[in-house]
Amino acid sequence: MKRKIKKLNEENLIREISDFFITLDIKKVLQKITDTLEKRLKVERVSIFKKKEDKNVFEFFVFSKGEKELKRMEIPLGKGVVGYAYKRGLPVIVKDVKKDKHFYSLVDQAVGFKTRSILAFPLKLKGRKYGVIELINKKRGIFTRRDVEICRFLSPFISLALENAILFERLENMFLGIIRSFARAVEAKDPYTSGHVERVEALSYLLARKSGLRGENLRIARIAGILHDVGKIGVPDRILRKPDKLTKKEFEIVKRHVIYSKEILEPIGGIEDVIPGIYYHHERYDGKGYPEGRKEQEIPLIARIISIVDAFDAMASDRPYRKALPAKKIVREFLKNKGKQFDPELVDIFLSMEEVKKILKTL
Amino acid sequence: MKRKIKKLNEENLIREISDFFITLDIKKVLQKITDTLEKRLKVERVSIFKKKEDKNVFEFFVFSKGEKELKRMEIPLGKGVVGYAYKRGLPVIVKDVKKDKHFYSLVDQAVGFKTRSILAFPLKLKGRKYGVIELINKKRGIFTRRDVEICRFLSPFISLALENAILFERLENMFLGIIRSFARAVEAKDPYTSGHVERVEALSYLLARKSGLRGENLRIARIAGILHDVGKIGVPDRILRKPDKLTKKEFEIVKRHVIYSKEILEPIGGIEDVIPGIYYHHERYDGKGYPEGRKEQEIPLIARIISIVDAFDAMASDRPYRKALPAKKIVREFLKNKGKQFDPELVDIFLSMEEVKKILKTL
Numbered sequence: 001m002k003r004k005i006k007k008l009n010e011e012n013l014i015r016e017i018s019d020f021f022i023t024l025d026i027k028k029v030l031q032k033i034t035d036t037l038e039k040r041l042k043v044e045r046v047s048i049f050k051k052k053e054d055k056n057v058f059e060f061f062v063f064s065k066g067e068k069e070l071k072r073m074e075i076p077l078g079k080g081v082v083g084y085a086y087k088r089g090l091p092v093i094v095k096d097v098k099k100d101k102h103f104y105s106l107v108d109q110a111v112g113f114k115t116r117s118i119l120a121f122p123l124k125l126k127g128r129k130y131g132v133i134e135l136i137n138k139k140r141g142i143f144t145r146r147d148v149e150i151c152r153f154l155s156p157f158i159s160l161a162l163e164n165a166i167l168f169e170r171l172e173n174m175f176l177g178i179i180r181s182f183a184r185a186v187e188a189k190d191p192y193t194s195g196h197v198e199r200v201e202a203l204s205y206l207l208a209r210k211s212g213l214r215g216e217n218l219r220i221a222r223i224a225g226i227l228h229d230v231g232k233i234g235v236p237d238r239i240l241r242k243p244d245k246l247t248k249k250e251f252e253i254v255k256r257h258v259i260y261s262k263e264i265l266e267p268i269g270g271i272e273d274v275i276p277g278i279y280y281h282h283e284r285y286d287g288k289g290y291p292e293g294r295k296e297q298e299i300p301l302i303a304r305i306i307s308i309v310d311a312f313d314a315m316a317s318d319r320p321y322r323k324a325l326p327a328k329k330i331v332r333e334f335l336k337n338k339g340k341q342f343d344p345e346l347v348d349i350f351l352s353m354e355e356v357k358k359i360l361k362t363l
Numbered sequence: 364m365k366r367k368i369k370k371l372n373e374e375n376l377i378r379e380i381s382d383f384f385i386t387l388d389i390k391k392v393l394q395k396i397t398d399t400l401e402k403r404l405k406v407e408r409v410s411i412f413k414k415k416e417d418k419n420v421f422e423f424f425v426f427s428k429g430e431k432e433l434k435r436m437e438i439p440l441g442k443g444v445v446g447y448a449y450k451r452g453l454p455v456i457v458k459d460v461k462k463d464k465h466f467y468s469l470v471d472q473a474v475g476f477k478t479r480s481i482l483a484f485p486l487k488l489k490g491r492k493y494g495v496i497e498l499i500n501k502k503r504g505i506f507t508r509r510d511v512e513i514c515r516f517l518s519p520f521i522s523l524a525l526e527n528a529i530l531f532e533r534l535e536n537m538f539l540g541i542i543r544s545f546a547r548a549v550e551a552k553d554p555y556t557s558g559h560v561e562r563v564e565a566l567s568y569l570l571a572r573k574s575g576l577r578g579e580n581l582r583i584a585r586i587a588g589i590l591h592d593v594g595k596i597g598v599p600d601r602i603l604r605k606p607d608k609l610t611k612k613e614f615e616i617v618k619r620h621v622i623y624s625k626e627i628l629e630p631i632g633g634i635e636d637v638i639p640g641i642y643y644h645h646e647r648y649d650g651k652g653y654p655e656g657r658k659e660q661e662i663p664l665i666a667r668i669i670s671i672v673d674a675f676d677a678m679a680s681d682r683p684y685r686k687a688l689p690a691k692k693i694v695r696e697f698l699k700n701k702g703k704q705f706d707p708e709l710v711d712i713f714l715s716m717e718e719v720k721k722i723l724k725t726l
Contacts, residue, residue, distance in 0.1 A: 014516075021384060021523040022489065024530055126385065153377075160384040164527060167387055168534065174633035175538045182545045185596045185627045233548045237600045264548045270537035 013040070017154065020161035024168035027070045029161050030061050036154070037135060041147050044137035045113060049075075049082050050123075050162060051131050058082070058131065082132045085120035089129060091151065093143045094118040119143040121151040125159040133158060176226070183226050186233045189240055196313055201225040203309040203355065204302075210349050211305065216273075221302050224277030228306050231260030231278075243321065255290050258282055277302030281310060284341045296343075304343040308334075308350050311341070316359055327360035376403070380517065383524035387531035390433045392524050393424050396496075399517070404510050406498040408476060412438075412445050413486075413494035413525060421445070421494065445495045448483035452492060454514065456506045457481040482506040484514040488522040496521060539589070546589050549596045552603055559676055564588040566672040566718065567665075573712050574668065579636075584665050587640030591669050594623030594641075606684065618653050621645055640665030644673060647704045659706075667706040671697075671713050674704070679722055690723035 016036045023029060034046040049058040057074045077083055084102045085092040094100045097115050119135040133151065135143070183197040204225030208218055232240060235257050239250050246254065262279045265271060280294060280303035287295030289307075299307075315325045315333065325333075334351060338344040350356055379399045386392060397409040412421040420437045440446055447465045448455040457463045460478050482498040496514065498506070546560040567588030571581055595603060598620050602613050609617065625642045628634060643657060643666035650658030652670075662670075678688045678696060688696075697714060701707040713719055 015519070018519040018523055021520075021527060024527055156378070156381040157384075160381055164384060164387055168531060170633055171531065171534050171538065174631065175534065175541070177631035177633065178538070178545075178628075179541060181627050181631050182541075182593075185593075185623075188597070230545075230548075233596065234551070260548075264544050265541075268537065268540035268544050270533055270540065 013150075013153070016040075017157045020157050021164070024165050026162075026165040026169050029165040030070060031063065033133075033158050033161065034063055037133065037151075040150055041119070041135055041143075042139045043119075043135040044139060045135075047082075047134040047136065048158070048162065049086075049132045049134065050166075051077065051086070051129065058086075081118050081120045082134050085122050086129060086132050089122050089124075091122065091148050092118070092120045093148075094120075095142055117143065119147055119151070121148070121155060123155050123159045125156075125163055130159045130163070176223070179223065179226050183230055186230055189232065189237060196229075196317065197226060199313045199317075200228060200306065200309050203312065204228075204306050206353060206355055207305045207309060207346065207350055208302065210353060211301065211346060213301075217302075220273050220277065221305060223271065223274045224281075224302050224306060225309065227261065227265065227274065228278050228281050228310060229257065229261070230264055231257035231262070233264070234260030255282070258291050276300040277306055279303070281306040283307070285343050286340045289341075299343075304346055308342050308346055312350070312356070316363060324363055327363040330360065330363070376513075376516070379403075380520045383520055384527070387528050389525075389528040389532050392528040393433060394426065396521050396524065397426055400496065400498060400514075403513055404482075404498055404506075405502045406482075407500035407502060408498075410445075410497040410499065411494065411521070411525065412449075412497065413529075414440065414449070414492065421449075444481050444483045445497050448485050449492060449495050452485050452487075454485065454511050455481070455483045456511075457483075458505055480506065482510055482514070484511070484518060486518050486522045488519075488526055493522045493526070539586075542586065542589050546593055549593055552595065552600060559592075559680065560589060562676045562680075563591060563669065563672050566675065567591075567669050569716060569718055570668045570672060570709065570713055571665065573716060574664065574709060576664070580665075583636050583640065584668060586634065586637045587644075587665050587669060588672065590624065590628065590637065591641050591644050591673060592620065592624070593627055594620035594625070596627070597623035618645070621654050639663040640669055642666070644669040646670070648706050649703050652704075662706075667709055671705050671709055675713070675719070679726060687726055690726040693723065693726070 016032075019032050019036070020029060022032070030048060033048065037043070037046045045062070047060060047062045049060050051057075052059050052074070056077045058077055060071075060073050060075050062071050063069065078087065081092055081094050081097075081100065081102045092102070094102070095117055097118060113136070116137050119138075121133050121135075123130040123132060133155070135147070135151075138147075180197060180201070187194070187197050201222055202225075205218060205222045208221035213221060235254055239246065239253055242250070258279050258281070262275055265275050265278070277300055279291070280299050283289035283292065283294045283299045283303060284307075285296055285299070285304070287293050312330065312334075315330045318324050331351060334342065334347050338347045379395075382395050382399070383392060385395070393411060396411065400406070400409045408425070410423060410425045412423050414420075415422050415437070419440045421440055423434075423436050423438050425434050426432065441450065444455055444457050444460075444463065444465045455465070457465070458480055460481060476499075479500050482501075484496050484498070486493040486495060496518065498510070498514075501510075543560060543564070550557070550560050564585055565588075568581060568585045571584035576584055598617055602609065602616055605613070621642050621644070625638055628638050628641070640663055642654070643662050646652035646655065646657045646662045646666060647670075648659055648662070648667070650656050675693065675697075678693045681687050694714060697705065697710050701710045
């Protein structure tokens with residue numbers, strides 16, 4: 001045993017293992033694991049199955065070849081070669097799936113892939129069954145004892161890297177959940193805006209993506225979209241709920257909500273980068289907005305994005321005192337205000353988005 | 364090189380490395396790293412230094428021997444053997460610190476420890492300088508080439524495990540920051556309660572600890588302490604801000620805040636466990652509270668904790684219409700209400716706490 005493991009411990013393998021832990025982004029972690037296994041064991045496809053907590057199913061992660069997009073689906077726990085390896089807690093090799101009674105073709109159908117041979121290796125975490133890695137279609141020859149040994153060597157690191165990424169994802173989701181929830185609670189004070197938070201989140205994220213933002217910046221756009229009106233908590237109910245037109249003085253008070261947003265968010269370590277997108281989302285491209293009267297590129301990109309999305313959702317939603325505007329009128333408003341209220345390039349990108357066209361079609 | 368690394372790759376070492384990643388709790392990660400290094404290299408003490416981002420200082424982690432408490436402090440980057448190893452990017456061995464010009468004794472003074480010999484090994488992450496591990500006082504003989512090789516082998520995993528834990532900690536702090544911030548924003552609507560959120564957080568955490576809660580349950584107590592009154596966002600300003608006594612009908616509306624809290628928090632995945640402590644924090648031990656009239660052990664422990672802390676802070680704080688109550692009166696109130704409003708055992712624990720006595724002394 002010792003001898004065998006020593007044989008496998010080339011420096012490269014160690015470096016590859018440490019790569020599993022180089023990020024907590026679940027997609028990247030799985031990518032690294034998959035790449036290492038594909039390369040090391042010379043197989044066509046790697047799938048990773050994790051038993052869901054408190055549920056008798058596997059969560060099944062696989063990258064669709066080529067597009068490199070991560071698919072997640074649930075499959076029953078006991079089924080197939082993977083289920084067999086999981087139950088036994090031992091590696092299972094299937095040289096030819098056509099001749100094997102344990103082969104379960106639903107997954108094949110789902111991912112549109114032709115399986116010939118399989119090595120399924122059970123994963124453990126802290127001494128407990130955790131999941132299975134499945135190596136599909138050995139490119140040349142058959143799965144060997146050495147392949148199994150490499151799996152045995154890598155498997156504790158695979159479980160750990162995956163579990164850490166899942167934990168991190170859970171915390172991030174909790175974080176998004178709580179800010180969504182608070183944003184909704186603030187919104188509930190403003191009876192005109194039901195569902196506004198979710199829509200601005202989704203469209204801000206999509207427009208940011210279309211505008212070329214990636215990674216952490218996309219995350220910031222999403223969070224800013226959620227929290228853009230959070231400072232409304234500082235505006236008295238009687239003004240927020242006033243059904244008539246606001247007086248000039250009342251409007252001045254409403255305008256303060258961007259300042260309140262900033263004050264609420266500033267003490268929070270780690271989300272400083274989100275504030276500009278929120279604080280400046282009522283600036284206008286021509287410099288006539290608030291709070292500072294910034295113009296054009298002086299206004300942070302994410303604020304220019306939210307400005308468009310926010311205005312769009314206001315026009316595209318019913319209000320107690322009016323229906324949503326017709327699609328044509330909304331488009332006309334945007335075209336009229338290109339370069340005045342809104343960043344002209346962003347307006348073009350926004351109006352060309354499939355998701356926006358879809359919403360406009362319903363109006 | 365290859366030969367040497369192979370010699371070190373015993374199965375145990377691999378298992379110990381995977382232990383670095385078994386948790387994202389920074390204290391536990393450092394504990395694992397420190398234990399492994401102390402045991403493997405037979406040294407008296409291990410310190411870990413991480414360069415702070417955007418700052419020319421090390422953050423310095425060390426466990427005080429015996430109490431196993433994690434200390435964190437900042438020290439200047441360039442100083443000492445550690446700074447020298449960092450700058451050079453190469454391991455440094457000091458056989459006798461008395462004879463070495465690089466030795467920097469401030470750290471020794473801070474942790475009350477006598478350094479004789481040092482092996483300082485630089486850490487990298489993604490090809491960039493990350494920090495230094497410092498091994499202090501080889502128990503027998505001198506630091507060897509093999510010791511350096513073990514460090515070289517372990518070092519990428521140390522950086523990664525530490526970085527992941529730091530990232531996780533940052534996300535958790537951001538999460539706590541945002542819920543604190545929102546709780547404060549809600550509180551700002553209620554002009555009588557400035558600073559209430561922070562005080563209830565701190566005392567709930569401490570009372571939970573004294574009551575024997577640990578780990579995740581302590582975390583829940585803290586979060587419930589922060590969010591206990593978040594549902595007040597659903598109570599109209601005119602009632603929250605009313606300076607006079609509330610009418611019966613108005614009080615019924617105020618009582619709904621625990622229901623609003625529940626509604627706000629329920630859609631958030633991952634914080635379900637926090638809700639009972641909040642929802643039931645106005646129940647009374649004798650069953651005469653709200654919203655359900657539960658009594659004694661039917662009321663979740665964390666709710667019983669928050670009930671005491673919340674009442675204490677209300678009595679111990681100034682209000683616009685009255686000063687804080689005198690210490691004697693507060694204690695009398697608690698003793699009078701033991702078994703009526705409050706869990707009697709928890710009252711005893713609470714009143715015996717140093718932190719509570721300290722606050723009472725100021726009144």
